[in-house]
Amino acid sequence: MGFFLETLFGGLMAGMLYSLVALGFVLIYKASGVFNFAQGAMVLFAALAMARFAEWIPLWTGLNSFVLNVLLAFAAAALVMFAVAWVIERLVLSKLVNQEGTTLLMATLGVAYFLDGVGQSIFGNDIYKIDIGMPKDPVLLLESVFPGGIMISKEDLIAAVIAAVLVAMLTLFFQKTATGRALRAVADDHQAAQSIGIPLDRIWVIVWCVAGVVALVAGIIWGSKLGVQFTLSTVAMRALPVVILGGLTSVPGAIIGGLIIGVGEKLSEVFLGPYVGGGIEIWFAYVLALVFLLFRPQGLFGEKIIDRV
Amino acid sequence: MSKKIGDVILDVKNISLSFGGVKALSDISFNVREHEIRAIIGPNGAGKSSMLNCINGVYTPQQGSITFRGRTFDHMDSHEVATMGIARTFQNLALFKGMSVLDNIMTGRNLRMKSNIFLQALRIGPAEREEEMHRARVERIIDFLEIQAYRKTPVGQLPYGLQKRVDLGRALALEPQMLLLDEPMAGMNVEEKQDMCRFVLDVNDEFGTTVVLIEHDMGVVMDISDRVVVLDYGKKIGDGAPDEVRNNEEVISAYLGTSH
Amino acid sequence: MLYRENGQFKSSYRQDQQIFPILQDRIGIWLLLAFAFVGVPLLANEYLFRAILVPFLILALAALGVNILVGYCGQISLGSGAFMAVGAYAAYNCMVRVEGMPLVLALLLGGVFSTLVGMFFGIPSLRVKGLYLAVATLAAQFFCDWAFLRVKWFTNDSASGSVSVSDLVAFGLPINSPVAKYWFCLSFLVVFALLAKNLVRSAIGREWMAIRDMDVAAAVIGIRPVYAKLSAFAVSSFIIGVAGGLWGFVYLGSWEPAAFSVDRSFQLLFMVILGGMGAISGSFFGAAFIVMLPIAINIFLPMLGGLLGIGISTAALTHAEFIIFGALIVWFLIVEPHGLARLWSVGKQKLRIWPFPH
Numbered sequence: 001m002g003f004f005l006e007t008l009f010g011g012l013m014a015g016m017l018y019s020l021v022a023l024g025f026v027l028i029y030k031a032s033g034v035f036n037f038a039q040g041a042m043v044l045f046a047a048l049a050m051a052r053f054a055e056w057i058p059l060w061t062g063l064n065s066f067v068l069n070v071l072l073a074f075a076a077a078a079l080v081m082f083a084v085a086w087v088i089e090r091l092v093l094s095k096l097v098n099q100e101g102t103t104l105l106m107a108t109l110g111v112a113y114f115l116d117g118v119g120q121s122i123f124g125n126d127i128y129k130i131d132i133g134m135p136k137d138p139v140l141l142l143e144s145v146f147p148g149g150i151m152i153s154k155e156d157l158i159a160a161v162i163a164a165v166l167v168a169m170l171t172l173f174f175q176k177t178a179t180g181r182a183l184r185a186v187a188d189d190h191q192a193a194q195s196i197g198i199p200l201d202r203i204w205v206i207v208w209c210v211a212g213v214v215a216l217v218a219g220i221i222w223g224s225k226l227g228v229q230f231t232l233s234t235v236a237m238r239a240l241p242v243v244i245l246g247g248l249t250s251v252p253g254a255i256i257g258g259l260i261i262g263v264g265e266k267l268s269e270v271f272l273g274p275y276v277g278g279g280i281e282i283w284f285a286y287v288l289a290l291v292f293l294l295f296r297p298q299g300l301f302g303e304k305i306i307d308r309v
Numbered sequence: 310m311s312k313k314i315g316d317v318i319l320d321v322k323n324i325s326l327s328f329g330g331v332k333a334l335s336d337i338s339f340n341v342r343e344h345e346i347r348a349i350i351g352p353n354g355a356g357k358s359s360m361l362n363c364i365n366g367v368y369t370p371q372q373g374s375i376t377f378r379g380r381t382f383d384h385m386d387s388h389e390v391a392t393m394g395i396a397r398t399f400q401n402l403a404l405f406k407g408m409s410v411l412d413n414i415m416t417g418r419n420l421r422m423k424s425n426i427f428l429q430a431l432r433i434g435p436a437e438r439e440e441e442m443h444r445a446r447v448e449r450i451i452d453f454l455e456i457q458a459y460r461k462t463p464v465g466q467l468p469y470g471l472q473k474r475v476d477l478g479r480a481l482a483l484e485p486q487m488l489l490l491d492e493p494m495a496g497m498n499v500e501e502k503q504d505m506c507r508f509v510l511d512v513n514d515e516f517g518t519t520v521v522l523i524e525h526d527m528g529v530v531m532d533i534s535d536r537v538v539v540l541d542y543g544k545k546i547g548d549g550a551p552d553e554v555r556n557n558e559e560v561i562s563a564y565l566g567t568s569h
Numbered sequence: 570m571l572y573r574e575n576g577q578f579k580s581s582y583r584q585d586q587q588i589f590p591i592l593q594d595r596i597g598i599w600l601l602l603a604f605a606f607v608g609v610p611l612l613a614n615e616y617l618f619r620a621i622l623v624p625f626l627i628l629a630l631a632a633l634g635v636n637i638l639v640g641y642c643g644q645i646s647l648g649s650g651a652f653m654a655v656g657a658y659a660a661y662n663c664m665v666r667v668e669g670m671p672l673v674l675a676l677l678l679g680g681v682f683s684t685l686v687g688m689f690f691g692i693p694s695l696r697v698k699g700l701y702l703a704v705a706t707l708a709a710q711f712f713c714d715w716a717f718l719r720v721k722w723f724t725n726d727s728a729s730g731s732v733s734v735s736d737l738v739a740f741g742l743p744i745n746s747p748v749a750k751y752w753f754c755l756s757f758l759v760v761f762a763l764l765a766k767n768l769v770r771s772a773i774g775r776e777w778m779a780i781r782d783m784d785v786a787a788a789v790i791g792i793r794p795v796y797a798k799l800s801a802f803a804v805s806s807f808i809i810g811v812a813g814g815l816w817g818f819v820y821l822g823s824w825e826p827a828a829f830s831v832d833r834s835f836q837l838l839f840m841v842i843l844g845g846m847g848a849i850s851g852s853f854f855g856a857a858f859i860v861m862l863p864i865a866i867n868i869f870l871p872m873l874g875g876l877l878g879i880g881i882s883t884a885a886l887t888h889a890e891f892i893i894f895g896a897l898i899v900w901f902l903i904v905e906p907h908g909l910a911r912l913w914s915v916g917k918q919k920l921r922i923w924p925f926p927h
Contacts, residue, residue: 114899391791
């Protein structure tokens with residue numbers, strides 16, 4: 001039982017990482033109806049930026065303070081992500097405004113490849129570490145109930161808290177602010193939103209900037225845990241099934257979907273894996289999404305998809 | 310020579326249709342006789358297109374039944390409707406924009422093309438002959454609608470009036486027993502309307518096709534239709550010969566409004 | 570501009586419906602085929618065959634399959650790599666487990682298995698489309714990745730996880746030399762291209778395009794979406810499966826599942842987008858472009874660097890590929906969503922009326 005709980009917690013933590021990436025998908029889809037295949041590449045790009053800036057800033061400025069270094073690196077990386085968001089909106093999105101969904105999807109695929117290439121050219125393609133002072137030692141819970149306790153990494157707990165705060169902020173942003181309202185209007189109907197004076201391109205830049213910051217946070221947490229390397233963007237592809245499960249338009253759905261997938265992956269790998277040669281994680285998330293697509297395409301919390309005649 | 314109008318072939322009974330809270334159709338009943346031209350008229354939003362969509366299987370009514378040639382259904386299936394010989398044009402032109410005029414009308418022949426995929430791949434014998442035969446039929450429709458010059462043009466590049474003719478051509482390609490026309494004259498000038506009227510009358514005359522037609526132009530309706538159904542806010546408020554309906558108080562007030 | 574295209578009047582529908590109605594075009598195609606079969610072997614060297622021509626032919630075949638599904642029927646698919654894998658492994662198992670199996674039959678059987686898998690994973694297309702369908706096809710991709718990696722039966726319990734074939738023989742002739750491999754693949758491509766062209770100009774092709782353009786209207790005129798979509802998946806997967814078999818058997822010789830990864834799926838999709846969706850010639854243009862592009866980059870970038878005095882590392886070349894690919898995809902989608910095939914026909918049109926501008 002203790003082992004089961006440990007696996008469960010491990011799954012929840014892994015799921016939370018997926019949720020963070022999925023959050024970026026949902027944001028952009030909610031606000032522009034665009035499905036951003038480049039989200040994984042953005043996470044990698046942001047993580048690379050963070051890792052390298054953290055290395056370079058002391059060299060450039062001669063600063064010694066760890067905290068200041070991290071803050072400056074974060075700010076620099078965030079600025080870079082804003083620039084990326086602006087470029088994507090100007091050069092790609094605004095030119096493809098009236099095209100259908102599949103064209104935009106394929107355009108974001110192109111953007112993903114582009115970002116991968118640029119990121120690695122500028123920041124290098126080795127494996128980098130991100131160190132933001134996360135404690136690496138585990139904590140033991142429930143020692144009284146289970147002998148030896150259940151081991152949970154402190155880092156994961158802190159990451160969970162960060163994610164929760166981020167989600168709360170985003171939900172408040174969408175529901176309570178005027179900009180958030182404007183974003184929801186744009187997601188619903190581009191032309192109608194334009195006709196009431198919402199500046200489409202500015203809104204989109206804002207959304208992609210926010211998504212970029214979310215990608216940065218996700219990238220930092222991933223990178224801190226696993227190291228920053230090229231495979232990060234493919235692991236991020238695992239976040240696609242998360243939004244299918246949770247619903248493309250739902251922020252809480254992204255979280256819950258991520259947790260379900262994380263737990264499901266870990267549990268099925270540990271308990272079913274040995275019977276079929278292991279490696280279930282490769283396809284579990286996607287096959288689960290496939291099942292949902294057949295029976296409930298809008299996911300757990302998404303809006304029903306209506307086909308107008 | 311006056312036209313022989315036959316028995317009832319379409320009987321719509323007590324159809325009610327709602328979307329969420331909006332009641333599009335309330336308890337509509339009317340019938341259509343074979344070989345006649347039946348017009349459905351009414352102010353905007355009366356539910357005319359929704360009625361055609363129900364007959365066509367695009368919408369499923371919550372209540373009521375539709376009887377076509379003796380077979381009763383409580384909802385229609387689009388594909389079955391096509392096989393039963395009911396064809397339709399759309400208000401907003403549901404043409405296949407990526408294909409030429411010829412190909413668009415040829416898709417209307419698909420129901421009758423029997424050769425399987427392997428023969429089509431090899432394009433020999435039966436497949437080639439079938440393609441030729443259906444091409445000949447489609448060319449007759451193209452001649453009839455006078456769009457020969459545009460047969461290889463991608464439909465998206467044609468002006469609106471010609472696109473409407475292609476829409477009609479595709480419906481005719483099904484060789485239907487009953488033709489549902491959703492505002493076929495919308496957006497046309499006087500000449501184009503006259504052409505379209507001529508086509509509709511010719512189809513009805515030569516092939517005996519029953520026509521159910523939604524139309525706003527009162528002149529057209531009064532001139533070419535045999536009987537008229539009037540809808541307003543999803544309810545039927547008139548049913549009968551054009552002259553009867555024209556003098557009906559309720560119909561007049563629906564269109565013009567009354568002073569209270 | 571080289572010859573007048575009008576004035577050749579047709580007196581029967583059969584004549585009008587030919588693939589190449591104009592006499593000069595027909596002559597042109599025969600000349601092209603003659604050059605491909607006879608001219609190229611006389612002129613090309615081994616490197617050209619091995620590195621450029623054979624992969625181009627096989628990938629063009631795969632792109633043809635993808636184009637039928639994505640370009641003609643409008644169903645997005647990111648699982649093409651998996652279908653290639655199914656074709657390759659199925660053909661392998663047929664060769665290895667059945668005594669005396671002819672090579673061509675094994676490859677075709679590989680295609681049949683790929684058809685079955687393709688139709689199965691095509692079922693979601695009856696419920697969803699666009700992005701959601703893309704995710705469903707990715708499920709196919711990753712599931713097959715895993716199956717060919719972990720299920721020992723598929724690799725004939727190979728210890729290393731990779732399989733290999735050698736000493737290919739077709740119709741009694743050995744397929745060992747680069748020229749033989751070239752002819753083998755070229756024959757497959759020509760035959761399949763002809764069959765595909767016939768399909769897309771027949772009733773089934775029109776059904777596919779109707780579904781792509783407006784599926785609701787298609788249902789109303791009597792087209793069954795189920796039949797149209799599943800047949801598109803079936804035909805497409807068959808062609809992709811055969812291409813996968815050729816890729817493994819003829820080009821690679823020995824392979825592991827990574828040869829058919831999701832990157833391969835993306836590559837095929839890019840070929841179709843760049844080359845031209847919904848045009849048979851688009852598959853050829855796209856495949857040629859994507860096969861040539863890395864080679865062009867590998868030659869020109871160092872040259873450019875040499876001129877500017879910058880050294881360019883191999884890593885930088887890979888990155889440059891990614892950057893240029895990504896940028897090209899976006900650029901094409903903005904400027905010419907119908908790809909190189911459209912540019913080709915626009916170019917021909919401009920030549921026809923040259924020197925007049927319009």
